[in-house]
Amino acid sequence: MTTASGHAPAEERVEQMVGNLLRIGVLFAAAVTLLGGIAFMIHHGSLTPDHSVFRGQPEMLSSLSGVIAGAVALEPAAIVQLGIVLLIATPVARVLLTLIAFASQRDWMYVLISAIVLVLLAYSLIVG
Amino acid sequence: MNVLELSILIFSGALAAGLLGALTGLGGGIVIVPLLTLVFKVDIRYAIGASLVSVIATSSGAAAAYVKEGFTNVRVGMLLEVATTVGALTGAFVAGLVSPRVIAIIFGLVLLQSAWQTTRQRVEHVVGGPPDRIASWLRLDSSYPTREGPQYYQVQHVPLGFGIMYVAGILSGLLGIGSGVVKVLAMDRAMRLPFKVSTTTSNFMIGVTAAASAGVYLHRGYIDPGLAFPVMLGVLCGALGGARVLPNFKTPRLRLIFAIVVVVMAFEMLYNGITGSI
Numbered sequence: 200m201t202t203a204s205g206h207a208p209a210e211e212r213v214e215q216m217v218g219n220l221l222r223i224g225v226l227f228a229a230a231v232t233l234l235g236g237i238a239f240m241i242h243h244g245s246l247t248p249d250h251s252v253f254r255g256q257p258e259m260l261s262s263l264s265g266v267i268a269g270a271v272a273l274e275p276a277a278i279v280q281l282g283i284v285l286l287i288a289t290p291v292a293r294v295l296l297t298l299i300a301f302a303s304q305r306d307w308m309y310v311l312i313s314a315i316v317l318v319l320l321a322y323s324l325i326v327g
Numbered sequence: 328m329n330v331l332e333l334s335i336l337i338f339s340g341a342l343a344a345g346l347l348g349a350l351t352g353l354g355g356g357i358v359i360v361p362l363l364t365l366v367f368k369v370d371i372r373y374a375i376g377a378s379l380v381s382v383i384a385t386s387s388g389a390a391a392a393y394v395k396e397g398f399t400n401v402r403v404g405m406l407l408e409v410a411t412t413v414g415a416l417t418g419a420f421v422a423g424l425v426s427p428r429v430i431a432i433i434f435g436l437v438l439l440q441s442a443w444q445t446t447r448q449r450v451e452h453v454v455g456g457p458p459d460r461i462a463s464w465l466r467l468d469s470s471y472p473t474r475e476g477p478q479y480y481q482v483q484h485v486p487l488g489f490g491i492m493y494v495a496g497i498l499s500g501l502l503g504i505g506s507g508v509v510k511v512l513a514m515d516r517a518m519r520l521p522f523k524v525s526t527t528t529s530n531f532m533i534g535v536t537a538a539a540s541a542g543v544y545l546h547r548g549y550i551d552p553g554l555a556f557p558v559m560l561g562v563l564c565g566a567l568g569g570a571r572v573l574p575n576f577k578t579p580r581l582r583l584i585f586a587i588v589v590v591v592m593a594f595e596m597l598y599n600g601i602t603g604s605i
Contacts, residue, residue, distance in 0.1 A: 204397025205470030205477025211397065218395035221387045221534075229384065229563060236334075236556040244331035248553070250363075253370040255548030262546065279552035283559070286383050287541045290534035293387075297405060308465070312405050316535065319412040323419075323539050327546025 213300040220296055224289030232282030238275035263325065284324075291320045330553060337367060338557040345385060345565020350572075351585045352526075353445055354533075355562045356382040356505045360434060361592035364605060369554065371427045371605055375503030376549035379541045381562035382505045386533035388563065389570065393527035400469050400524055403482065403514070404531045407492045411510075411532055414496020415539035422501050423547065431600030434502050438593035442586040444508050454480055454521050461485045471524050480521055488518040500540035505533040 202211045259265040260280050269277025298313035340362050341355070348355030356378055363374035393399050422430060462468060462482040470477040491513035498506045507529050514525035544550055599605040 202397065203477070204472040205479065206397055210401070214394050214397060214399070214401065217401070218391045221391035221394070225384055225388045225391070225563075229560060232556050232559060235552070236560065239553060239556070240331050240334065243553070244329060244334075246330050248328070248330045248333045250367070250369040250373050250551065250554055253372045256551065260550075260552060261548045276552045279556045280550070283380050283550060283552070283555055284545070286380060286387075286559070287538045287545070289387055290383065290538045294405075294408070294535060297401065309402060309405060312409060316405070316408045316412055319409075319416065320535065320539055320542070323416060323542030324545075325542075327543050 209304060213297070216300070217293055217296060220293055221289060224292060225286065228282050228286035228289060230282075231285055232279055235270075235275055235278030235280075235282055238273075239279055242275050262327075287324060291317070291324065294320060333367070334553070334557040337363070337554070338561040340366065341381065341558045341561025342565040342568075345381075345562035345567075346569045347565075347581070347585050348385070348562070349566045349569025351445065351582045353441060353585065353589075354382070354505050354507050355385060355566060356503070357438065357441055358589065358592065359558060359562065360503055361438065361596055363554070363558070364431075365592065365595050365599070371430060372549045373551045373554055375422070375430075376541075376544045376551065377555045377558040378503035379537050379544060380550065380555045381559045382499075382503070382537045383534050383541065384559050384563045385566040386505055386507075386530050386537070388566065390527070390531045390534060394531060396472065398471050398523050398527040399531045400467070400471075400482075400520065400528050401531070402465065402469070403467050403518070403520070404528045406465060406467070406485075407489060407513070408532050408535045410489045410492035411496035411499065411536040412539040414493040414498075415500035415536045416496075416543065417493075418497040418500025418502075419540035419543035421497070427605055428600045428603050430501065431596050431605045435593045435595075435597035435600060437498060437502060437504070437506075438589050438596060441508050442589040442593065445582055445586045445589070454519055456481060456483045456519055459483050459485065469524075471521060478521070480519075480524070483519040484517045488513045491517055496536055496539075499533075499536045500543075503540075503544075505537065507533060 259269040270281040301309040344355040359378040360374045363369040467482040470479040495506045495509035510529035514520045
């Protein structure tokens, strides 16, 4: 049995799952960012912006734990940042899903390749 | 001007960039940094952070559709992501060491190269070739759907493609762009993948590449929520709209206009980088 793309049915199932994961991840992250953005405008919309000098971000907006704690406390900027973290996490979840799919096909070489990419992404997101 | 008014302006600019990026196939990411630094006088580090975030959103959104249609070569993408993520981390670390002036100059050169690439006619290359030892060992050969049924192809020159991908990763991490042009170059020219497979697999990889450097930038405080949210939502809406109208749209004139805009931005970036006014 072949598919329109000529890929094996098992591979095509994985492609459908990957596609759905990416779509849901992006839409969910965008929705959280939008909610945070609206709250941000209500709280800070009338302030004078200044992005011309680089000052970095406080701990609450530049570490995973800070962003989560801030979002739980309903801090608008932290909710926006949570949306962005969810967006960054979407491709990471995609790599994890492909790793699981390769493992279920006993394709160990690609399990290893996916694991290398996953470790690099986790290092970046957690350690920075 | 207050935060609300500025955000609406930035959203509109990002919307236009996303729309043009989707219609010309160049992606909106490449013009976001010049737009923010040159027009809105944003520090280039904040601009790069916001741009990377928008790149993840648009590429993942587009990749979702392509991978379901079976164009994307998941194995090729996964393998080359090793090169692009290492490159992206390299680029993000280098960005912390060099001055914004150097980044502006490199950005200007990359913009010029992209504009030149956009206006050139795409030359059809020979797809595939004889069985390649490394590609067979890694089981990279695959097929994609065409009107006449599945079309099979054999992948060539894997080490060369891998090397070019490392460079694409560095540029992505250093400049906050998707560097889709370089990714397509590696797969289309070096690895002899069919063009449709090259572009869709490039899209598939851009999100992972950008996520690798975005983590570093988040910790370094480059991602400003007040700036990232109008940029991300604007580019995403523009790209979704662009993808919808694309099938009934003639693009040559639009590509030319976009290329001229990119060239103007390139010279501005070079000028600002050289004179140090960035």
